[in-house]
Amino acid sequence: MSAADVSALQRPNDRLRRRRVVNRGMELLAWLAGALGVAILGVVVWSVAKRGASELNLDLLTKAPVPFAIGNVKQGLANAFVGSLVLVGLATAMALPFGILVAIYVNEFAPRAVRNGVGLVLDVLNGVPGIVVGIFVFGLVVVSHGQSAYAGAIALAVLMLPLVARATIEVLALVPNTLREASLALGVPRWRTTLGIVLPQTVGGIVTGTMLAVARVAGETAPLLFTCSLAGTSIDSNPGHALQTIPVAIFELSESADPADHARAWAAALVLLLFILFSSLTARWLAARSRRKLGRAT
């Protein structure tokens, strides 16, 4: 036994003290990590709010941008707001029924092996980077038909599909089997049981899942660069044309050297952020509420 070991045995309190100091130190680091996590969110949101609020006015929402503007011309981003609405609306219209049907198949009809297989496919789809989805739709649609809001909406729908399907599968799995059995035992056909008894139970969950998916794709830029970015400056809602969108507008304005463009980028970012925070927090709240309700039913 070395001298150091002996002295350690003779003074056990030293070791205990050291262990406590290490423990305190680690606890302190964890507290700091928690504080830093919240602080990062605070700093980003505060930066956007402070710079965006001063530029936020009615002109931004109602006026179109003026190309090559000279002097103090009132400029807005109304075209981008309209375009984002059109794109996200179209994407939701495509992804929502598709996703719900996939979820119904996976949860109500598929054998276990198929269920796992489709689950894996949804996970992989969810992991495909947005920019790759962008060039995929570029190759699929844009090469032959040119850029359009349809092309952009298809790209966004590809991103939404796994989100909507996953959320719907989750709530379908929460519906108690006794409901299905009771309905089937009364002689109700399987399809009416699924659509009339099981699906209505999950409406809340599907709505929250869709809101989260909308919040996610409303801010997506990467899939739109190759599919719906070469847009004009007039206010347009024809989905056959390439329409300007808020995220693409922010991206382009942030690359500009003109401080006035930066100011509009901040204002647009603030509007986008408010929309996303509002819808994701509402969705979270609704999800917690409906889960409590479903939990009580079982």
Add this chain to the structure above:
Amino acid sequence: MSTLDATGEAARRPFPGRRVRTGDVLLQGVAGLAALGAVVLLGLIAYKIVDGARLSLSTFGLGFLTHVGWDPVHSRFGAGGFLFGTAVTSIGALLLATPLALGIALFLTELAPRWIRGPVTALVETLAAIPSVVIGLWGILVLGPVLHDHVMPALHSTLGFIPLFGPSTTGSTIFTAILVLTIMILPIVSSISRELFVGVPPELKEAALGLGTTRWEMVRGVVLPYTRGGVAAAMILGLGRAVGEAIAVAQVSGAFNNGISWNLFSSGNTLAAQIALEYQSAETNLDVSSLFYLGLILLVFSLVVNLLARVVVRRGARRQGVLAR
């Protein structure tokens, strides 16, 4: 319908006399088609990306992966510089985000007073909802200048002997990209880790504390080993996110540098950001095809990441099963 057919069909039915319902067949058929559609969609994505990259694949072959430079004038393209930039930025972000995320998760599961847990969890996860273009805007206009004016000169003067911390010329650098990516993957790693830590059986933790360990020793001896597989999977998913992020990196990394530089305070570029930046300037067929090639690399990587995370989780679960028995 002949008698033979009728009996044959009746035998296949579970209950004699029950009709085959058109509605059932229809719903199962339509829903099944949708599920098949999702599978076909993934296949179609892979096919279209490979198809688009074909010209570049046949022109450059695998040499594309190692060639450094992107030269539209001489039609000579290579992914080497972007692979390097992607590796440096995403690994750097993972190295910064993982300890921070584990700290947040431990804080939320072991230390924080109960009333703080819900709100802080929600706030950290809200970070994941902020669009990358907004984080990029913040990165280029707020974070970049601060780093250039204060942080990078300080790091250069104190740690300048390490080649990573060279002189800085602008706020848009690899280092800025690493920090922005750290912010973006932090909520992913921390929320998965938090869920894993919550799932550690309390009797294991109590047994350790009962033996007289401090809280940190309990975490190091019980919580971290128990969740090792899941945390590794969370890191892999975070890495996947960092590698695939195009917009924020395109905004903050300077991006006009297609070469290789070990100086974190110089500009750089990644695979995804390069695709995003070329959206207006890609002109020739070979140019566009090379962008598809970059996309193919990203697609393959995202597939590997997903499967790897699955394997790691499954192995971890098996080990936990053994432990529990």
